[in-house]
Amino acid sequence: MTITEVLSRLDDKPLGAEMHEFARSLFPICRSITGPGFRETMARVEERIPVEVHEVPSGTAAFDWVVPREWRIRDAYVKDAGGCRVIDFQECNLHVVGYSVPVQARMTLDELRPHLHTLPDKPDWIPYRTSYYTDAWGFCLTQRALDALIESTAEGAEFEVCVDSTLEDGALTYAECLLPGSSTEEVLISCHACHPSLANDNLSGMAVAVALAQLLGGVARRYSYRFVFIPGTIGSIVWLSRNEEAAARIRHGLVIANVGDPGDLHYKKSRRGDAEIDRAVGYVLGLHARRHVIEEFSPYGYDERQYCSPGFDLPVGSLTRTPFGRYPEYHTSADNLDFIEPAALEDSLAAYLRVFEVLEGNGRYVNRLPKCEPQLGKRGLYRAIGTTPGDRTPEMALLWVLNQSDGEHTLLDIAVRSGLPFAAIRTAADALLEHGLLGESDPQG
Ligand code: ZN
Numbered sequence: 089m090t091i092t093e094v095l096s097r098l099d100d101k102p103l104g105a106e107m108h109e110f111a112r113s114l115f116p117i118c119r120s121i122t123g124p125g126f127r128e129t130m131a132r133v134e135e136r137i138p139v140e141v142h143e144v145p146s147g148t149a150a151f152d153w154v155v156p157r158e159w160r161i162r163d164a165y166v167k168d169a170g171g172c173r174v175i176d177f178q179e180c181n182l183h184v185v186g187y188s189v190p191v192q193a194r195m196t197l198d199e200l201r202p203h204l205h206t207l208p209d210k211p212d213w214i215p216y217r218t219s220y221y222t223d224a225w226g227f228c229l230t231q232r233a234l235d236a237l238i239e240s241t242a243e244g245a246e247f248e249v250c251v252d253s254t255l256e257d258g259a260l261t262y263a264e265c266l267l268p269g270s271s272t273e274e275v276l277i278s279c280h281a282c283h284p285s286l287a288n289d290n291l292s293g294m295a296v297a298v299a300l301a302q303l304l305g306g307v308a309r310r311y312s313y314r315f316v317f318i319p320g321t322i323g324s325i326v327w328l329s330r331n332e333e334a335a336a337r338i339r340h341g342l343v344i345a346n347v348g349d350p351g352d353l354h355y356k357k358s359r360r361g362d363a364e365i366d367r368a369v370g371y372v373l374g375l376h377a378r379r380h381v382i383e384e385f386s387p388y389g390y391d392e393r394q395y396c397s398p399g400f401d402l403p404v405g406s407l408t409r410t411p412f413g414r415y416p417e418y419h420t421s422a423d424n425l426d427f428i429e430p431a432a433l434e435d436s437l438a439a440y441l442r443v444f445e446v447l448e449g450n451g452r453y454v455n456r457l458p459k460c461e462p463q464l465g466k467r468g469l470y471r472a473i474g475t476t477p478g479d480r481t482p483e484m485a486l487l488w489v490l491n492q493s494d495g496e497h498t499l500l501d502i503a504v505r506s507g508l509p510f511a512a513i514r515t516a517a518d519a520l521l522e523h524g525l526l527g528e529s530d531p532q533g
Pocket residue numbers: 283289412419
């Protein structure tokens with residue numbers, strides 16, 4: 089089976105609903121950059137694809153960073169004088185600020201207020217807040233709930249405030265799925281998995297990444313594919329610090345996130361800007377004149393910041409739908425399971441597969457008979473491939489590949505210049521190679 093065949097089967101059996109269902113199953117888990125929620129999530133991933141789970145002890149140095157203490161949260165609430173939970177972690181895990189230190193206290197609303205976070209502009213949404221690297225605690229709630237609390241609280245009334253958490257030495261967990269190919273050169277797919285009940289950021293990325301690993305597991309691969317499921321920022325830093333050798337084998341990479349919203353696909357280029365991955369994604373997004381956005385690299389965003397730091401400068405871009413921070417639901421309770429759509433997950437999955445189809449099939453060749461056109465008819469090549477009557481694509485692909493294969497242009501370049509589908513260009517190149525009309529280009533060239 090090839091990626092091209094996998095793509096054609098997607099039309100018959102869409103996987104959007106299945107990916108959405110996986111996101112739904114992960115949604116209630118309270119994840120953070122360390123702790124049992126992240127571990128449980130990796131266990132769910134392991135039920136679907138072969139992964140190696142790593143535990144890196146707190147205190148381990150990773151370049152300029154240190155693996156933090158492990159956060160465990162059991163319960164968190166604010167109770168009013170009548171013992172009623174007016175803010176309740178059990179009802180929604182976004183209610184507690186991630187990495188909150190333990191608290192057990194009685195205080196007035198005035199004393200509590202500096203620890204309460206709302207979104208006044210979006211009065212029905214709960215914000216998502218964390219405090220990973222500064223000891224703090226807090227609660228998040230809707231503006232409407234806060235207004236009601238202020239309204240109903242008598243002067244001087246005391247609340248019982250509890251964050252039943254621990255911050256102790258433990259470990260940072262991450263998981264990798266390596267699908268070996270015929271080459272040890274790697275394609276990296278990096279997915280942060282550290283957010284609690286938020287769907288687009290980041291469960292959509294996990295759902296599509298897992299589906300990609302399942303599908304790629306069943307195809308013949310040239311490249312080796314490495315999927316990493318990591319906590320954001322600290323996870324990629326830790327991974328890079330422990331895997332410099334593997335990092336040197338990465339030929340192409342994509343950071344996956346925000347792939348379930350209905351917005352257009354966006355691609356943020358690698359730091360290099362003209363890497364093969366940048367050109368491959370640009371080509372795929374331009375197919376069928378679909379609406380899309382391509383943006384230059386910037387040292388802000390997700391884990392591409394680390395992969396593209398100057399000491400690594402890996403060819404890693406980020407393929408998303410609406411990027412982080414550019415949809416109002418981002419990092420709020422409105423980034424829920426209704427916000428991500430099976431059709432969008434499906435479309436993102438197909439786009440990633442088309443990129444891999446290009447990477448797998450790309451190559452640079454030389455025309456062995458470059459003086460005038462070789463006679464294709466006597467070799468049975470003219471109208472020999474392709475079966476649809478009147479479809480001139482196979483012939484045109486042969487002519488384009490012969491014309492452009494001067495050792496300079498890759499098959500991807502030829503697909504871009506000819507406007508023909510990449511798969512047709514690859515098929516033509518295979519036919520010409522078989523007939524000795526095309527030769528391998530000097531790999532150093
Ligand atoms: Zn986020």
